[in-house]
Amino acid sequence: MQGMLLKKQNGTGIVLTSDGTYCRGAISEEALLGEEATVVPPRWRRPPLWLAAAVTAVVFLGLGAYRFLAPSSWAYVAIDVEPSVEFTVDRGLTVIGLKGYNFAGKKLASALGDIRGKPLDYGVESLLEKALAAGYLREGEDNIVMVTGVCRQEDERIGPEALANMVADSYPVQRGKVEIIALYTDTDVHRQAAKNGLSSGRYLLQQELKRRGVNIAGRVMREESLRSLGKGHNLVLSAVMDDTGWVLTRPESSFLERRQKQDVFYAAPVPVQKE
Amino acid sequence: MDGGTLEQLLAKAKEGDVDARNTLVEVHRSFVLNVVVSSCRRSLQWGRDDELSIGLIAFDEAVTRYEAERNVPFLAFARLVIKSRLANYFRQEVRRLSSGAGVSGNNLTDDTAASWTEFIWDRSAQDRAEEIQDYEAALSEYGISLDELVCLSPKHRDSRIALIGAAQTLAAENELFQHLGRKARLPVKKVSIKTGLSPKVIEKNRKYLLALTIIFRHPDRFIYLNSYIKK
Numbered sequence: 001m002q003g004m005l006l007k008k009q010n011g012t013g014i015v016l017t018s019d020g021t022y023c024r025g026a027i028s029e030e031a032l033l034g035e036e037a038t039v040v041p042p043r044w045r046r047p048p049l050w051l052a053a054a055v056t057a058v059v060f061l062g063l064g065a066y067r068f069l070a071p072s073s074w075a076y077v078a079i080d081v082e083p084s085v086e087f088t089v090d091r092g093l094t095v096i097g098l099k100g101y102n103f104a105g106k107k108l109a110s111a112l113g114d115i116r117g118k119p120l121d122y123g124v125e126s127l128l129e130k131a132l133a134a135g136y137l138r139e140g141e142d143n144i145v146m147v148t149g150v151c152r153q154e155d156e157r158i159g160p161e162a163l164a165n166m167v168a169d170s171y172p173v174q175r176g177k178v179e180i181i182a183l184y185t186d187t188d189v190h191r192q193a194a195k196n197g198l199s200s201g202r203y204l205l206q207q208e209l210k211r212r213g214v215n216i217a218g219r220v221m222r223e224e225s226l227r228s229l230g231k232g233h234n235l236v237l238s239a240v241m242d243d244t245g246w247v248l249t250r251p252e253s254s255f256l257e258r259r260q261k262q263d264v265f266y267a268a269p270v271p272v273q274k275e
Numbered sequence: 276m277d278g279g280t281l282e283q284l285l286a287k288a289k290e291g292d293v294d295a296r297n298t299l300v301e302v303h304r305s306f307v308l309n310v311v312v313s314s315c316r317r318s319l320q321w322g323r324d325d326e327l328s329i330g331l332i333a334f335d336e337a338v339t340r341y342e343a344e345r346n347v348p349f350l351a352f353a354r355l356v357i358k359s360r361l362a363n364y365f366r367q368e369v370r371r372l373s374s375g376a377g378v379s380g381n382n383l384t385d386d387t388a389a390s391w392t393e394f395i396w397d398r399s400a401q402d403r404a405e406e407i408q409d410y411e412a413a414l415s416e417y418g419i420s421l422d423e424l425v426c427l428s429p430k431h432r433d434s435r436i437a438l439i440g441a442a443q444t445l446a447a448e449n450e451l452f453q454h455l456g457r458k459a460r461l462p463v464k465k466v467s468i469k470t471g472l473s474p475k476v477i478e479k480n481r482k483y484l485l486a487l488t489i490i491f492r493h494p495d496r497f498i499y500l501n502s503y504i505k506k
Contacts, residue, residue, distance in 0.1 A: 004503045006407050007421045014421045018505045020435040020487065022424040034403025034499055 001025065005037040015039050071096045075151040075158045076190055077120060078199035079127055079167070081143070082136045082225030083108040086199055093120040093157060101199045102222045108134060125170035132172045136225070140175045144226040144237060148183040148201035150190040160184045160246035168248050181238050183245035198222055205229075205237065285349060288338050300335055306350065307334050309495045310357045326361060333360035340392050347399045348502035350495070355395050355402055406499050413489050417455075419482050427483045438480055439504065441470035442487035452492060461485060 001023045003015030013027035015037055025039030071090040078086040083104035088097035095118050100106030111130050115123050128145075131137045137145075147167050149158035156162060164182035171178060185200050193203030196218055206221045214233055221229070230237045238247040284302075287295035304321075311330040312319055319327050337353035345352075411421060429435050445451055445466060454462050461481050467474045477484065490500045 004407075004500065006411070014425055016500070016503070018503055019432060020428070020439050020504060022421065022428045022483075022486075024422075024425045032400055032404065034407045035400070036503075 001041060002036060002038045005031050005033055005035055008033060013037065013039055073097070073152075075149060075155060076200065077124070077150075077158065077163065078146075078148045078201050079124065080146040080148070080199055080201045080226060081131050082227075083131060083134075084199040084202060084222065085109050085112075085127055087120060087123050089120050094118070095120060095123045098123070101197065101202070104134075104136065104223075105199075108136075121166050121170065124166055125172075128167070128170055129172050137173050138176070139173055142177045142179075142227065143173060144179045144181065144230065145171070146181045146183065146201045146205075146226055146237070148185060148199065148204065150185055150187055150200055152187060158184070164246045164248045168250075171250075178250045179238050180248040181245055182247070209233075209235075281349065282343075285338065285341065285343075289341070296335070296338060299338060300331060303334060303350075303353070304331070306353070306495050307331055307357065310354050311361065314358055314361045326364070329360055329364050330357045333357040336360070340395075342396075345396055345399075347396070348498050351399060351402060351406075351498040351502070352395070354495075354498065355398055359395060359398075403499050406497060410490070410497055410500060413493075414486055417482075417485055417489070419486055424483060424486055427480065429480060429483065434476075434480075437472060437476075438484055439487060441466070441472050441477075442484055443491050444470050445484070445488045446491035452488075455485070455488075 001015065001017060001021070003017035003021070003023060005013050005015050005027070006022070007014040008027060008031065011026060011029075012024060013031060014022060014024045015027075016022055023039055023041060025041040027037055027039050031037035071094070073088045073096065074091045075089050075093075076086055077089065078084065078101075082102075084101035085105045085108055086099045086101065087095050088099070090096050095115050098109050098112065098115060100109035108127065108130050111134070112123075112126055115126065124147075128137065132139075137143050145167055147163045149160065149163050151158040160182035163184075164180050167180050167182070171180070181201075183201055183204055185204055189203065190200045193200045196203060198206065198218065198221060202221050206216055206218070209216055214235070216229070216233070224232070226237060229235070238249075281299075284295045284299045288299050307330040308319070308321075308327065311326050315326050321327055333356045334353050337349070337356040340356070341349055341352050343349075414420065414424075429438060445461075448469060451462060451465055451469065454465075461477065461484065463474045463477050463481075466472070466477050466484075470477075487504075490497045490504065494501045
């Protein structure tokens with residue numbers, strides 16, 4: 001292509017043709033700026049059809065393989081004490097993600113490190129141990145643990161009963177009363193909760209309290225411990241959540257008593273809460 | 276004045292037609308003024324400043340010495356002659372002021388005149404290169420690079436012709452160009468009304484259009500580029 005040479009660099013040049021095209025290509029060493037010169041534009045050949053088809057096939061196969069091999073989220077299990085932490089698990093209940101919803105939750109999640117690839121019950125156990133070590137669960141005091149499951153399809157392993165038992169099995173505090181509230185909800189609520197920056201459990205609690213005329217600001221609901229939320233508003237949380245979940249309680253017992261027999265949790269009759 | 280008329284007048288002037296020569300000089304007074312002002316870098320006035328007279332004489336001399344077969348646009352050649360004559364004038368002025376001697380004038384012997392003319396023709400290569408560098412600098416003022424213009428050039432000939440026409444229209448519109456100077460952005464709606472191109476086309480080819488407009492807006496500054504693009 002012939003045109004006026006506008007730029008020359010490392011054997012290539014840019015020319016402006018008389019019909020207004022700015023064109024780049026290889027140029028001779030002798031060509032001078034502003035003079036008419038001929039550039040040879042780089043050749044572009046249409047790729048053969050078979051190559052295009054092969055590339056398309058590879059892309060689709062790759063996407064398929066990725067979808068097949070990469071772990072996809074099957075369920076979410078949120079644990080709320082003061083920290084709000086949510087495990088994302090695959091179909092085999094192996095942890096594939098961990099998220100802290102509030103300040104304490106983020107701190108605890110980072111203390112837990114990378115537990116991806118570990119079973120969910122191991123994750124829950126480690127989390128409760130860290131919560132005890134960090135002082136969120138206290139020996140000899142009343143503690144409340146809320147566990148909420150969300151699953152893409154019905155799965156007994158993520159049901160309230162199973163989750164409550166999982167928490168009870170790995171509960172690390174030796175003395176004092178404990179209430180384990182297990183809830184189950186759907187993915188829409190989970191999405192809505194995430195949008196509000198709350199774990200599914202705290203979101204359900206907020207909505208339930210709202211229904212009963214108790215409005216708690218999102219920031220307070222996110223950061224406060226369940227124990228102080230109950231005390232602050234004179235609520236029995238297990239009663240508030242009544243028929244939507246499963247509650248396990250361990251009555252207060254002395255350390256000496258507990259050393260002699262196994263930890264016992266009772267499926268509690270739902271306490272009546274005066275509205 | 277279109278190129279054809281300029282060429283015709285030039286041909287006639289070189290054949291000795293005094294009227295054609297006078298017309299040529301008269302028509303290009305503003306060109307001479309621009310070249311002389313850009314050399315002197317101060318405002319000048321006809322009838323007051325000697326530099327302008329020297330510029331006019333140099334332009335007339337360019338008509339005499341121009342050779343079309345050298346493939347250099349006449350105005351580019353005239354610009355070189357004017358600048359060269361002005362440079363001589365400034366040198367003589369400095370010498371006169373320092374020694375108190377009178378001006379010896381521009382009377383050259385035939386040999387000296389021939390070699391001087393040859394020097395002017397050789398100088399045109401450098402002049403071209405300088406113009407291109409000046410153009411690149413002008414583009415960069417609007418945030419345009421030559422490299423991106425390669426990608427932005429329309430592929431279809433018809434589109435290019437339409438955009439060249441639009442660029443010429445835009446270059447002639449003082450108001451539009453002033454807006455461009457202030458905001459460094461094309462007023463798409465106004466350009467669309469003036470040129471008849473759709474706003475979408477203008478927006479898509481904004482930089483390309485601007486690059487051409489710069490060339491057409493300054494015919495005295497980008498002489499080589501102006502003479503090269505088919506309008």
